[in-house]
Structure formats: structure tokens, C-alpha cells
Amino acid sequence: xxxxxxHPSTLSVQEGDSAVIKCTxxxxxxxxxxxxxxxxxxxxxxxxxxRSNVGEKKxxxxxxxxxxxxxxxxxxxxxxxxxxxxxxxxxxxNTGKLIFGQGTTLQVKP
Amino acid sequence: ETGVTQTPRHLVxxxxxxKSLKCEQHLGHNAxxxxxxxxxxxxxxxxxxxxxxxxxxxxxxSRFSPECPNSSHLFxxxxxxxxxxxxxxxxxxSQDRAPNGxxxxxxxxxxxx
Numbered sequence: 001x002x003x004x005x006x007h008p009s010t011l012s013v014q015e016g017d018s019a020v021i022k023c024t025x026x027x028x029x030x031x032x033x034x035x036x037x038x039x040x041x042x043x044x045x046x047x048x049x050x051r052s053n054v055g056e057k058k059x060x061x062x063x064x065x066x067x068x069x070x071x072x073x074x075x076x077x078x079x080x081x082x083x084x085x086x087x088x089x090x091x092x093x094n095t096g097k098l099i100f101g102q103g104t105t106l107q108v109k110p
Numbered sequence: 111e112t113g114v115t116q117t118p119r120h121l122v123x124x125x126x127x128x129k130s131l132k133c134e135q136h137l138g139h140n141a142x143x144x145x146x147x148x149x150x151x152x153x154x155x156x157x158x159x160x161x162x163x164x165x166x167x168x169x170x171x172s173r174f175s176p177e178c179p180n181s182s183h184l185f186x187x188x189x190x191x192x193x194x195x196x197x198x199x200x201x202x203x204s205q206d207r208a209p210n211g212x213x214x215x216x217x218x219x220x221x222x223x
Contacts, residue, residue, distance in 0.1 A: 004152070006152075034211050034212075036214075042216070043114075043200070043214040043215060043216045043217060044153075044200070044212075044214045045214070046211040046212070046213075049211055089152070089153065091153075097155065097158055097166060098155070098212065099152075099155065100145075100152045100153035101152055102150075102151065102152045103152065
């Protein structure tokens, strides 16, 4: 069945360093790849997304890259701050149904 | 209130009880979803509704019964649940079923005792 693998499951970085989270997906029909941030006790919130006709997208300190041939995509956070600490989920989808990865718990140490 | 609202925020129920979770969206979206979030597991898609019609039932046990009376409201009726059903149940909505980002509700934390 459709599957999204996300790595690593936990990531600890020093404030100011970069963080990279990687996902692979199985359904070649997927054409939409969002990333969600979920802070403790709160709802997942969309932070950035990319569509299959684009290879890279950037929004301030966050960027996402997509390699459709290899079926993987990555989230890059630069100049990390303590408020970036949260669980990050990738997802892959087509026609409205999103399949989520297992999540990455990011801890940014001051 | 704007966005996606879920009630109740917390629910404790016995295995023989019947309860319902409610989701309401004020975004004018026409697709709604139920997801289950358990510890150390990915978000699991349960049901998809598009224009009030159920278009996906992701092999969910019959003790979970969804209802979508209109495009703004979504319910999840629960009966004879098991302790392993304890989880955070998240509702989401989107505009059309074309791939777009979801807006999630805050979820209902369900504990089955």
C-alpha cells in the first residue's frame, strides 16, 4: 500500500545549526508534498509545501527539496531557534488524500 | 470562531459506552477527514468525505462510524471501543480533493477505560 518513510525519528541540534529531515514515498502518483509542525499539545500546522512540478521551494529559514525520480523530499531548517522545537511530519498526496510519515521530534538546544 | 473546531477536547469512556466526536469547519472547505494519532505512529487516515459523500474508508473497524450531514460538520460516532483505540483523533478540512494543505482541528484526546 501507500507508504511514507521519514527519518530521523529524533533530531537534536544546537541553536544556530541546520536541521534536515528526509522522507521517501512509495506512490508514484503523489504530486503534493506538505510539511507540518506540531508543537506539544497543539494541532499540526502547515509550514511549507511543494508540488511535483517544482524541485525546490524556500520560505525564510525553511526550504523543501523534491526529487521525483528518487521519490524523496527533504525539509531544511537553517539557523535553528529554540522555538523550532516540535514534531515535524512530512506527507505525500494526490487528489486530497495525504499519507503521513512517522514524524521527527526536533529539539533545538539553546 | 474561524478554522476547524473539535469537541470535546478530552473524552474518557468505558468500553460499553456510546459517544460522538464533533468537528466543525468555518473555512468554506468541501472536503473533511478523520485521522487517528497514536504515540510513536504516523497519522493514520480513517475517513475522507468530499461534498458530504464518503469517498474513503481506510479499513476502519465498524465500531467507528462517521457521519457528514453537511459540508461544515463531521461526526465520529463511537461504540464498544477497545483500550487500544485510545488516541488523539484529528479532524481536518481542505478545499476540493485536489492536493492542498489541510487545516487541522485541535483534536479530541480519547481515553478508553
